[in-house]
Amino acid sequence: MDxxxxxxxxxxxxxxxxxxxxxxxxxxxxxDRKQEPIPFALKRMGELGILGICIxxxxxxxxxxxxxxxxxxxxxxxxxxxxxxxxxxxMGLCSLTLLQWGTEEQKQKFLVPLARGEKIGCGxxxxxxxGSDVAAMTTTAKRDGDYYILNGEKMWxxxxxxxxLAMVTVKTNPAARKPSEGLSTFIxxxxxDGVKTGDIHGKLGVRAGSTGWISFTDVxxxxxxxxxxxxxxxxxxxxxFDGGRYTVASxxxxxxxxxxxxxxxxxxxxxxxxxxxxxxxxIQEKIAKMSQDYEISHLLYLQAGWLKNLGKRCTRxxxxxxxxxxxxxxxxxxxxxxxxxxxxxxxxxxxxxxxxNSKGAIIYEGSSEVQVLIQAGYALGLxxxxxxxxxxxxxDEKEWQS
Amino acid sequence: MKIIACIKQVPDSEAKVKVADDGxxxxxxxxxxxxxxxxxxxxxxxxxKEANGGTVVALxxxxxxxxxxxxxxxxxxxxxxxxxSDTALEGLxxxxxxxxxxxxxxxxxxxxxxxxxxxxxxxxxxxTPPQTARALGWPMLGWVGQIKVEGPSGSVQVExxxxxxxxxxxxxxxxxxxxxxxxxxxxxxSFMGIRKASKAxxxxxxxxxxxxxxxxTVVSRAEISNPPTxxxxxxxxTGETPEAIAEALAEKIMAEKxx
Ligand SMILES: Cc1cc2nc3c(=O)[nH]c(=O)nc-3n(C[C@H](O)[C@H](O)[C@H](O)COP(=O)(O)OP(=O)(O)OC[C@H]3O[C@@H](n4cnc5c(N)ncnc54)[C@H](O)[C@@H]3O)c2cc1C
Numbered sequence: 001m002d003x004x005x006x007x008x009x010x011x012x013x014x015x016x017x018x019x020x021x022x023x024x025x026x027x028x029x030x031x032d033r034k035q036e037p038i039p040f041a042l043k044r045m046g047e048l049g050i051l052g053i054c055i056x057x058x059x060x061x062x063x064x065x066x067x068x069x070x071x072x073x074x075x076x077x078x079x080x081x082x083x084x085x086x087x088x089x090x091m092g093l094c095s096l097t098l099l100q101w102g103t104e105e106q107k108q109k110f111l112v113p114l115a116r117g118e119k120i121g122c123g124x125x126x127x128x129x130x131g132s133d134v135a136a137m138t139t140t141a142k143r144d145g146d147y148y149i150l151n152g153e154k155m156w157x158x159x160x161x162x163x164x165l166a167m168v169t170v171k172t173n174p175a176a177r178k179p180s181e182g183l184s185t186f187i188x189x190x191x192x193d194g195v196k197t198g199d200i201h202g203k204l205g206v207r208a209g210s211t212g213w214i215s216f217t218d219v220x221x222x223x224x225x226x227x228x229x230x231x232x233x234x235x236x237x238x239x240x241f242d243g244g245r246y247t248v249a250s251x252x253x254x255x256x257x258x259x260x261x262x263x264x265x266x267x268x269x270x271x272x273x274x275x276x277x278x279x280x281x282x283i284q285e286k287i288a289k290m291s292q293d294y295e296i297s298h299l300l301y302l303q304a305g306w307l308k309n310l311g312k313r314c315t316r317x318x319x320x321x322x323x324x325x326x327x328x329x330x331x332x333x334x335x336x337x338x339x340x341x342x343x344x345x346x347x348x349x350x351x352x353x354x355x356x357n358s359k360g361a362i363i364y365e366g367s368s369e370v371q372v373l374i375q376a377g378y379a380l381g382l383x384x385x386x387x388x389x390x391x392x393x394x395x396d397e398k399e400w401q402s
Numbered sequence: 403m404k405i406i407a408c409i410k411q412v413p414d415s416e417a418k419v420k421v422a423d424d425g426x427x428x429x430x431x432x433x434x435x436x437x438x439x440x441x442x443x444x445x446x447x448x449x450x451k452e453a454n455g456g457t458v459v460a461l462x463x464x465x466x467x468x469x470x471x472x473x474x475x476x477x478x479x480x481x482x483x484x485x486x487s488d489t490a491l492e493g494l495x496x497x498x499x500x501x502x503x504x505x506x507x508x509x510x511x512x513x514x515x516x517x518x519x520x521x522x523x524x525x526x527x528x529x530t531p532p533q534t535a536r537a538l539g540w541p542m543l544g545w546v547g548q549i550k551v552e553g554p555s556g557s558v559q560v561e562x563x564x565x566x567x568x569x570x571x572x573x574x575x576x577x578x579x580x581x582x583x584x585x586x587x588x589x590x591x592s593f594m595g596i597r598k599a600s601k602a603x604x605x606x607x608x609x610x611x612x613x614x615x616x617x618x619t620v621v622s623r624a625e626i627s628n629p630p631t632x633x634x635x636x637x638x639x640t641g642e643t644p645e646a647i648a649e650a651l652a653e654k655i656m657a658e659k660x661x
Contacts (some may be wrong), residue, residue, distance in 0.1 A: 006600065007473065007600035008596055008597060011591055011596040012596060013589050014591075015477075015591045019590060048590055048592075049592060062593035063593070125657065
């Protein structure tokens, strides 16, 4: 077994790290305080190819693999969660779903501009009245000739007000035998008539990221924009979460690392009782825990990335990675604040932002409670991965780079 | 147009120099990176390639590990890389490095321009570029912030960024240039470049390949010591009004004889 990263992975990591450290780190506090997205962030991520990192070259992407995606997310979130959130929805929920379930035509029309960063995508599943219970959604789409007519509202949608396209799951058959069989997924142009978007303010964290809502009033969506078959929406949404959760997991590993690095550097310089606090065992215990949690988070997402490269469904492994790393990132940030004492309580240091940013990931893309249900389901044999009509595509270096 | 960018691998800028018991400098376990000043040379070379067509070769003297610095240049967009590596090259001084580089440049088949960073992060003498120009017998254009290649006459006009101001200079090609920050921020590696770099085979030339003997080292370090550690005291100046604070600050500055 070889645990080493390839030179490509190392260089990818360095490139994304340099970008985030040089261009985002100097301004992040300012935008987090203002509760505004960094205006140039999406554009730069597009120019650098990050927005299409693991999409085949023939679909406008950079042709790297899923491990490269994970490493990029780790580096982005080590600077700020808002950057990784972009990857979770633009890449995880939207682009990777198109890659798995889209027709060749849909890939050419929608995936290519997304991968090139010319268009921004998001994923809209949650509604004001439902989150975890996906099958309970009430936004509807009614077939009318060559169109579907969408009505309803999606809520808590990351980058809703910045995106051009949304992967949206809605109810097409309210009379379905099982509610989950009555859902369908569409790629919706957010510039269409009847679409409105807005931002939610007053969030605990991810304040330099946009989180918003999308309302649909008699929005005409061409039948050609339906992803998969009618009634396949639930399965497609679960695939989308496999992609999204992987980015959340790898990003959270970066957040653990950020808390660890901040803690190590502070503990070495701050002195109490005549010595650096790094020499007090109670502080060492916290740092040791962060460093172990980083290692575990890192290995768990690399395992998932490796399985994704092989084209294996890995909902279970992604769930382990997502739940562990997001909870570890919250704990690490919390302890990092403790290590910083009163200074950690101020936004002069980054660690309070890490704590505020970490909490969301324990709720979104399947809350920790939902992850427990998934994990228990696999462990008890109550849940199995039945074959899908469109399986996640394995990474094939030749094909992806030609 | 053929451009050679000379690059060196150096310890990361965060590295702390230590003077070991034998009086020699060590950088500890510091990560090694492409000399940050040389990234501007690669950037300048790539800009000229884009403007005039041609190829960029990244040339480096160093141990096997220095291939990483070459790969960085390849990932940025350089077309080829060459490493000169030989155990006889340890402790090389700038004049020796210049001789070796000149031989390598000739073996590559010459160039229209050879670009350097203005200095290295480790030695920092800034002497290698002019000494290489001397060894090649080419004009030397130092501290260049802008480059314009002119017509078929084969001359290059540059703007030199000096403390006193800017200076416009023209020289015939081939020429050696040392490049400063005003050339523009070095680009990040692209994913395509990263893939190309990670698959590239980088030829390694020994002194025998270059057909030269090991240069004798004429400059060696007699003694090295760390600068005395500075005691820093932080003092907050308070006052009723901004004017009062400013006055107190001015008095402090005078008393400390800073001005
Ligand atoms: C910053 C942020 C960004 C987001 N971005 C997006 C996005 O881009 N797209 C999108 O579609 N959504 C997004 N969401 C919404 C997110 O996915 C939902 O909030 C999440 O699915 C939980 O749904 P809910 O908030 O409705 O909570 P509920 O589903 O109402 O759950 C409430 C609580 O009950 C628990 N719970 C629910 N069911 C069970 C059960 N069976 N057993 C035990 N406990 C249970 C939950 O874990 C939670 O603790 C985002 C949310 C946030 C905070």
